């Protein structure tokens with residue numbers, strides 16, 4: 001099951017898994033993109049179930065669980081989660097930030113608990129959460145997004161400890177800037193000199209290869225940047241990255 005499996009990294013996961021002969025359940029909001037990815041996956045001879053659902057919606061988990069009632073979900077990839085509210089914290093409604101929390105935390109936890117319990121009983125399975133370099137430091141207009149991405153990583157680390165004795169893999173796949181349709185729609189300055197931009201196909205492949213090497217894998221050649229982001233001189237790190245982010249993000 002890929003939550004956010006229609007575009008970008010999610011679609012790349014789907015195609016790579018389909019090429020390996022793995023049946024899929026794909027979740028996303030836009031039915032057209034979902035069906036187009038599903039069609040490409042089916043051409044590899046696998047079964048693909050799609051559900052057009054907004055994972056922020058209160059009824060989402062119920063709907064997802066209902067369509068998979070008779071299925072064994074052996075791998076849950078929670079990919080949906082790009083920032084949907086890039087305002088300064090005091091300048092947007094709390095409800096808008098709540099959606100960022102619901103997508104990245106509330107619904108993620110509910111799906112992980114539901115499918116994770118079944119994996120623990122079967123003593124096999126895998127859970128991958130797609131995280132971000134943004135979860136390693138605070139940044140303006142990412143107050144909530146950075147926080148939820150930090151949460152995802154810490155959650156994955158704990159879950160990894162709890163599930164490894166049950167033979168269930170847990171991986172937080174940390175991405176840096178990645179050329180996805182969502183980021184292209186946001187108008188990110190991908191051409192900024194010196195910026196490392198990853199391809200969705202490459203980072204999805206890295207994630208699948210490293211599924212068993214949890215709890216955290218930093219994709220796209222960004223591992224060294226984590227050392228810089230963890231520097232205890234927080235003002236230096238936060239201000240330095242802020243300058244970079246202002247060149248990267250549209251106004």
Ligand SMILES: NC(=O)c1ccc[n+]([C@@H]2O[C@H](COP(=O)([O-])OP(=O)(O)OC[C@H]3O[C@@H](n4cnc5c(N)ncnc54)[C@H](OP(=O)(O)O)[C@@H]3O)[C@@H](O)[C@H]2O)c1
Pocket residue numbers: 003004005006007008009010011027028029030031033053054055056078079080081082083103130131132133134175176177178179180181182183
């Ligand atoms: N792209 C980057 O530069 C970058 C950098 C660091 C981390 N990441 C992480 O990588 C992951 C993927 O990001 P992305 O750039 O591809 O954007 P995204 O907006 O998270 O889209 C990824 C997939 O999720 C679906 N999706 C998004 N919101 C959804 C919702 N509310 N309900 C159901 N499905 C939803 C999208 O389809 P629909 O729009 O049709 O729903 C799409 O299939 C995220 O977790 C993000 O935090 C991305």
